[in-house]
Amino acid sequence: MIELSDHPTTSDPAAFAGADHPLRQLTRAQAFGEPWTEHDALRVQKIFDERAAAWSEDHVDPIKAAPVDDALDRGRVPLDGAWLEVGSGTGAGARVLAPRVTRLVCTDLSEQMLLHAPDLAPRVRADASALPFADYHFNAILVINMLLFPSEIDRLLRSDGVLVWVNTLGDQTPIHLPPADVLGALPGQWSGITARAGTGFWLTARRRF
Numbered sequence: 001m002i003e004l005s006d007h008p009t010t011s012d013p014a015a016f017a018g019a020d021h022p023l024r025q026l027t028r029a030q031a032f033g034e035p036w037t038e039h040d041a042l043r044v045q046k047i048f049d050e051r052a053a054a055w056s057e058d059h060v061d062p063i064k065a066a067p068v069d070d071a072l073d074r075g076r077v078p079l080d081g082a083w084l085e086v087g088s089g090t091g092a093g094a095r096v097l098a099p100r101v102t103r104l105v106c107t108d109l110s111e112q113m114l115l116h117a118p119d120l121a122p123r124v125r126a127d128a129s130a131l132p133f134a135d136y137h138f139n140a141i142l143v144i145n146m147l148l149f150p151s152e153i154d155r156l157l158r159s160d161g162v163l164v165w166v167n168t169l170g171d172q173t174p175i176h177l178p179p180a181d182v183l184g185a186l187p188g189q190w191s192g193i194t195a196r197a198g199t200g201f202w203l204t205a206r207r208r209f
């Protein structure tokens, strides 16, 4: 894995979510092979449906945008390809992506999160465990503070496609996996480029041949 220098915006996140945070445990279990159940989906959907109105105001600031912008600048991503955002929420990622990439589709499990997102790209309500898109359809997939569904990422990304993984509060993000664990959870062999920006970090991951 290549580690680039910190972006000038980099600062340490305030202490927020420890290793025992329930979403942290769910993130790790999901990434490393626990089955995703209807119960999980309903639980997570309820959490974010209830937070949607506040989220649309509290989670769209420059510090949150910094790692996404920096990943697009330095992460060797295909800006002119087809992009998917998974767990797009109230549009923190779409606000950065939509002006910079050619084609973007946003998806989320929570209808309320999608309803509170700006109309910058098509928004599709779908569970990331079984997304309604053809195999190898996307050049890039953005995942910000969202659970990792490794087999769906692998299924949907073209052979030279790129996963962009962002945790905007670094290791204090409730839904957190460090870059090495993301690379390890994906099926097959993947290489990565990573850097810190804002209070978070980004990873761009591509298959190794």
Ligand SMILES: C[S@@+](CC[C@H](N)C(=O)[O-])C[C@H]1O[C@@H](n2cnc3c(N)ncnc32)[C@H](O)[C@@H]1O
Residues within 6 Å of the ligand: 041, 044, 045, 048, 049, 059, 086, 087, 088, 089, 090, 091, 092, 093, 107, 108, 109, 110, 113, 126, 127, 128, 129, 143, 144, 145, 146, 147, 175
């Ligand atoms: C922590 S929020 C992050 C939202 C947005 N990416 C952001 O950074 O503001 C996690 C988002 O992932 C969505 N999510 C969680 N599990 C999901 C699943 N299985 N399929 C699709 N979206 C999911 C939630 O509804 C929520 O909008």
